[in-house]
Amino acid sequence: MHLAYPAVLAALLFCTGLYGVLARRNAILVLMSVELMLNAVNLNLVAFDVWLRDALHAGQALTLFTIAIAAAEIGIGLAIVLMVYRNRGTSDVDRLRDTAEGHEPAANNQSEVTA
Amino acid sequence: MSTTTLAVLVPLLPFLGAVAGLLLGRTAPGFVRPLAILPTLAAAVLAVVVAVRQGGGPAISTATELTPTGSVPIDLSLYIDGFAALVAVLVGVVATCVQVYSTAYLREDPRYPSYAALVSLFTSAMLLVVYSGDLMVLLVGWEIMGICSYFLVGHYWETEAARSASLKAFLVTKLGDVPFLIGLFALAADAGSFQITKILGTVAAGGLDHPTLIALLLLAGVAGKSAQFPLHTWLPDAMAGPTPVSALIHAATMVAAGVYFIARLLPVFAASSAALVVMAVMAAVTMVGSGLAAIAQDDIKRVLAYSTVGQLGYMVGALAVGDRGAAVFHLLSHGAFKALLFLGAGVIIHAAGTNSLGAMSRMGGLAKRIPDAFWTMTIALLALAAVPPFAGFFSKEAVLVAAEHTATGHSEFAPSAAGWLVLVAGLLTALLTAAYATRLWLMAFRGRGAAAPDHGKEPLAMTGVLWLLAIPSVGFGLAAGPIAGWFDGGELTPTLVTSVLGTGAAAIGAMLTYALWQRASAKAALVSAAGTRVAAAAGEPAAVAAAESAAEAPEVAEVTHDHPAVPAGPAADPGKAFLGPLHRHAADGFHLDAVYDRLFVRPVRAAASLVRFLDREVVDTYVRGAGTGTQLLGSLVRRAQTGNVQSYLSALLAGAVVLAIATAVLANVNAGS
Amino acid sequence: MSPAATLAAAATTGPGFLSPTGVEIAFVLVGLATLGAALVTVTTKQLVHAALWLVVALGGIAVEYLLLTAEFIAWVQVLIYLGSVVVLLLFGLMLTKAPIGRSPDADSGNRWIALGVAVVAAASLVWVVVDAFRTTWIDLDGPVQGSTKVSGEILFQHWVLPFEALSVLLLAALIGAIVLSRRNDPADASDKGQR
Numbered sequence: 012m013h014l015a016y017p018a019v020l021a022a023l024l025f026c027t028g029l030y031g032v033l034a035r036r037n038a039i040l041v042l043m044s045v046e047l048m049l050n051a052v053n054l055n056l057v058a059f060d061v062w063l064r065d066a067l068h069a070g071q072a073l074t075l076f077t078i079a080i081a082a083a084e085i086g087i088g089l090a091i092v093l094m095v096y097r098n099r100g101t102s103d104v105d106r107l108r109d110t111a112e113g114h115e116p117a118a119n120n121q122s123e124v125t126a
Numbered sequence: 127m128s129t130t131t132l133a134v135l136v137p138l139l140p141f142l143g144a145v146a147g148l149l150l151g152r153t154a155p156g157f158v159r160p161l162a163i164l165p166t167l168a169a170a171v172l173a174v175v176v177a178v179r180q181g182g183g184p185a186i187s188t189a190t191e192l193t194p195t196g197s198v199p200i201d202l203s204l205y206i207d208g209f210a211a212l213v214a215v216l217v218g219v220v221a222t223c224v225q226v227y228s229t230a231y232l233r234e235d236p237r238y239p240s241y242a243a244l245v246s247l248f249t250s251a252m253l254l255v256v257y258s259g260d261l262m263v264l265l266v267g268w269e270i271m272g273i274c275s276y277f278l279v280g281h282y283w284e285t286e287a288a289r290s291a292s293l294k295a296f297l298v299t300k301l302g303d304v305p306f307l308i309g310l311f312a313l314a315a316d317a318g319s320f321q322i323t324k325i326l327g328t329v330a331a332g333g334l335d336h337p338t339l340i341a342l343l344l345l346a347g348v349a350g351k352s353a354q355f356p357l358h359t360w361l362p363d364a365m366a367g368p369t370p371v372s373a374l375i376h377a378a379t380m381v382a383a384g385v386y387f388i389a390r391l392l393p394v395f396a397a398s399s400a401a402l403v404v405m406a407v408m409a410a411v412t413m414v415g416s417g418l419a420a421i422a423q424d425d426i427k428r429v430l431a432y433s434t435v436g437q438l439g440y441m442v443g444a445l446a447v448g449d450r451g452a453a454v455f456h457l458l459s460h461g462a463f464k465a466l467l468f469l470g471a472g473v474i475i476h477a478a479g480t481n482s483l484g485a486m487s488r489m490g491g492l493a494k495r496i497p498d499a500f501w502t503m504t505i506a507l508l509a510l511a512a513v514p515p516f517a518g519f520f521s522k523e524a525v526l527v528a529a530e531h532t533a534t535g536h537s538e539f540a541p542s543a544a545g546w547l548v549l550v551a552g553l554l555t556a557l558l559t560a561a562y563a564t565r566l567w568l569m570a571f572r573g574r575g576a577a578a579p580d581h582g583k584e585p586l587a588m589t590g591v592l593w594l595l596a597i598p599s600v601g602f603g604l605a606a607g608p609i610a611g612w613f614d615g616g617e618l619t620p621t622l623v624t625s626v627l628g629t630g631a632a633a634i635g636a637m638l639t640y641a642l643w644q645r646a647s648a649k650a651a652l653v654s655a656a657g658t659r660v661a662a663a664a665g666e667p668a669a670v671a672a673a674e675s676a677a678e679a680p681e682v683a684e685v686t687h688d689h690p691a692v693p694a695g696p697a698a699d700p701g702k703a704f705l706g707p708l709h710r711h712a713a714d715g716f717h718l719d720a721v722y723d724r725l726f727v728r729p730v731r732a733a734a735s736l737v738r739f740l741d742r743e744v745v746d747t748y749v750r751g752a753g754t755g756t757q758l759l760g761s762l763v764r765r766a767q768t769g770n771v772q773s774y775l776s777a778l779l780a781g782a783v784v785l786a787i788a789t790a791v792l793a794n795v796n797a798g799s
Numbered sequence: 800m801s802p803a804a805t806l807a808a809a810a811t812t813g814p815g816f817l818s819p820t821g822v823e824i825a826f827v828l829v830g831l832a833t834l835g836a837a838l839v840t841v842t843t844k845q846l847v848h849a850a851l852w853l854v855v856a857l858g859g860i861a862v863e864y865l866l867l868t869a870e871f872i873a874w875v876q877v878l879i880y881l882g883s884v885v886v887l888l889l890f891g892l893m894l895t896k897a898p899i900g901r902s903p904d905a906d907s908g909n910r911w912i913a914l915g916v917a918v919v920a921a922a923s924l925v926w927v928v929v930d931a932f933r934t935t936w937i938d939l940d941g942p943v944q945g946s947t948k949v950s951g952e953i954l955f956q957h958w959v960l961p962f963e964a965l966s967v968l969l970l971a972a973l974i975g976a977i978v979l980s981r982r983n984d985p986a987d988a989s990d991k992g993q994r
Binding site: 770772773776779780783786787790 | 913923
Binding site: 012023025028032033034036040043047050058064072075076079082083084085086087093105 | 816822826834849853856860863866872875876883884892895906908909912917918925929932933937945953957958961962968971972980
């Protein structure tokens with residue numbers, strides 16, 4: 012099989028995930044897009060591992076680790092999203108603008124709960 | 127010990143004394159007086175021993191190179207000829223006298239320890255200048271003297287006058303020192319060495335490329351240090367310092383350094399007749415001008431200060447006609463009697479409670495209160511006025527003889543114009559000198575009026591020193607014969623023509639002053655009598671004069687170290703009549719300070735305000751512009767700070783993509799080429 | 800742009816792109832399906848549908864792993880991603896009260912910038928990858944590379960230490976997630992009544 016097939020597929024999947032991360036409003040959908048990007052990387056790792064016939068199978072081992080880390084990441088990420096939602100009443104990424112220039116943190120806390 | 131070792135010890139001992147005095151001054155006040163007197167005394171004794179061993183024979187010259195310093199080597203070297211040996215003796219003796227005198231004079235001064243240490247350092251620096259055979263090492267001593275004079279003149283720094291006087295002394299001498307330094311470098315560059323012997327060798331071989339330039343540059347430094355016109359203005363103001371310091375500066379150290387320096391390097395100056403003429407003009411202007419100014423001064427110390435300037439004019443005049451023997455001879459005798467005059471003036475000021483001659487002239491019996499000061503001052507004034515058997519007569523005659531010698535064309539290098547100039551100015555100054563010496567004596571000791579206040583007997587440390595210094599003031603002239611052998615060998619004994627002329631001029635000056643004084647005091651008595659009667663018959667001017675004299679009376683309260691105004695009215699001052707319309711200008715030092723103010727101070731101030739304007743309005747605009755520009759840019763950038771993480775990330779990734787593409791394209795282009 | 804067309808145009812040497820093997824055909828087909836599912840995932844207006852399309856995309860990737868003979872990883876993918884991650888995401892959606900049905904504001908205003916960045920990145924990546932690997936051939940025959948046996952051997956022979964470190968990481972993530980999602984103040988929560 013040509014290496015180009017999995018490599019191009021991985022690149023496209025990665026950019027799809029990239030679009031999702033940048034364009035989605037809901038934090039959970041952002042996390043889904045992150046998963047897509049991670050999977051694109053995994054695909055690359057496996058394809059190159061198979062091509063190189065590595066004696067240690069470093070690519071496959073790393074893929075397994077990535078999957079495990081992705082699981083951990085999704086757990087922590089969701090916990091954070093939940094907490095944000097609980098505090099702010101929203102999980103929209105573009106509404107969390109406390110670091111904006113000229114922002115008054117004390118006044119904003121209450122007003123955004125209602126949203 | 128070898129003569130060289132002794133000679134090294136001479137400047138070293140006062141230096142160590144100064145260091146020890148500065149270190150121990152606070153912790154062990156008991157050691158301060160011994161530490162001040164003993165090293166200086168030891169240095170004086172050693173200087174005498176060195177002089178005896180040298181004995182006017184060939185110069186002792188040794189040199190050690192401490193470290194290589196590049197193109198022109200700087201050596202630690204000694205060069206002791208007859209000049210150096212004798213001047214060192216003078217410095218040692220005068221410094222010892224001053225130190226002893228100061229123990230009494232500044233008995234209650236809280237800053238005496240630092241004062242004594244600085245005087246020791248001053249002495250050490252002067253001795254270094256005298257003995258050094260290397261111009262760079264000489265310069266070190268020269269500059270140490272400058273800074274010491276700054277500190278000592280500003281000893282009473284609580285008063286405004288002392289502060290500004292010390293600053294003026296420092297700045298004016300520095301003004302001369304800058305060209306001096308450049309001149310030294312030029313000289314060393316031409317001669318290829320800083321060592322005096324080598325420089326003199328080069329000069330003798332005619333190896334000097336720019337003699338006039340070098341001589342004029344060096345002359346500027348000498349004019350600053352030796353208080354010659356037009357850089358003399360610091361010296362009268364330096365009277366704000368304690369009187370012993372004035373004695374030290376005027377008699378032995380600071381001002382003598384310039385004359386001594388020219389004497390040492392006279393061949394360099396003699397190589398350029400233009401420099402000699404400039405020197406002669408400078409000396410003549412200085413002599414006559416300072417003589418006139420001295421007559422008009424009211425402050426006794428300022429009279430003496432202008433007298434010093436005039437006597438230095440004599441020395442420089444002698445150098446201008448190429449006779450360094452006469453110059454140094456006058457330097458030595460002047461050192462003795464001028465030290466005596468200043469120390470005596472200190473006693474008078476102590477006793478009278480004022481600096482003002484006008485106030486003293488209204489005080490009776492001052493001579494009886496302080497008989498030691500009276501007699502020694504009389505001797506010193508006679509010496510100053512060059513009355514025959516006293517020291518001043520012989521040394522001044524030596525100068526006049528040298529000038530006459532040159533004027534009649536008998537000198538091998540000095541132009542005869544310089545000789546005439548110095549001779550005429552010298553004779554005129556002899557008259558003026560006698561006049562102000564007589565005036566000083568009459569006004570200080572022949573005052574009429576209320577008896578002087580009784581301050582008790584002056585301490586032995588003060589009067590003893592006066593008598594000690596009186597000996598050379600009387601007898602040093604007799605050394606004219608033997609001492610000539612120590613110098614270049616030229617005759618120092620007076621000739622008939624010049625003695626008659628000089629003494630005649632002095633006699634005329636003295637008589638004239640006495641006659642005018644008689645008239646002035648008679649008038650003063652009349653006016654004061656009229657003042658007491660409060661009669662309208664006395665007329666308007668008399669009443670004004672009486673009022674002025676009444677206003678002046680409170681000055682006789684305590685020793686003040688600033689300068690009281692020139693007195694008017696019934697003070698029997700022969701100077702006024704003597705000078706006539708010139709008096710006002712002479713009292714102000716011929717407005718030279720005002721001229722300097724116009725020429726330098728105001729332009730500098732104007733330039734400073736211009737710079738301030740440029741700085742505030744032009745430079746600051748750029749600075750503020752830099753600030754405002756950044757602020758504007760910052761407020762623009764602030765708007766990008768939306769708080770939206772996604773837009774940040776978009777920008778970040780877009781940048782990364784651009785960079786990645788650029789890298790890929792570049793890699794391809796490079797691979798393709 | 801279609802990857803197959805790009806590749807077909809680029810292929811000139813070696814086993815040509817114009818005469819694909821059966822594995823390649825299967826790979827490309829599954830790949831197209833995966834890519835489509837991924838695109839729908841990031842563009843759909845219905846949030847829950849996005850999660851379900853994610854299942855399709857991840858499953859497609861699992862199939863790709865199988866086609867690349869990495870069977871153990873394929874099953875791990877199915878187990879962890881399809882089994883747990885997607886379920887977690889669905890739970891998250893539900894806990895944050897994600898609207899069911901079409902939500903018109905699923906995409907933020909950043910969409911067009913995101914599209915630009917993504918397209919440019921995709922174009923450059925594809926260009927670079929194709930440029931670099933258009934002649935590279937993976938030999939899928941020969942000894943088995945990704946079976947459970949092989950994976951287990953390499954994992955517990957060469958990668959034991961990172962494996963164990965990973966377990967610590969997972970533990971830390973577990974504790975972290977618990978700490979983060981725990982309610983600190985029950986009274987505050989009942990006041991809000993958001994749950």
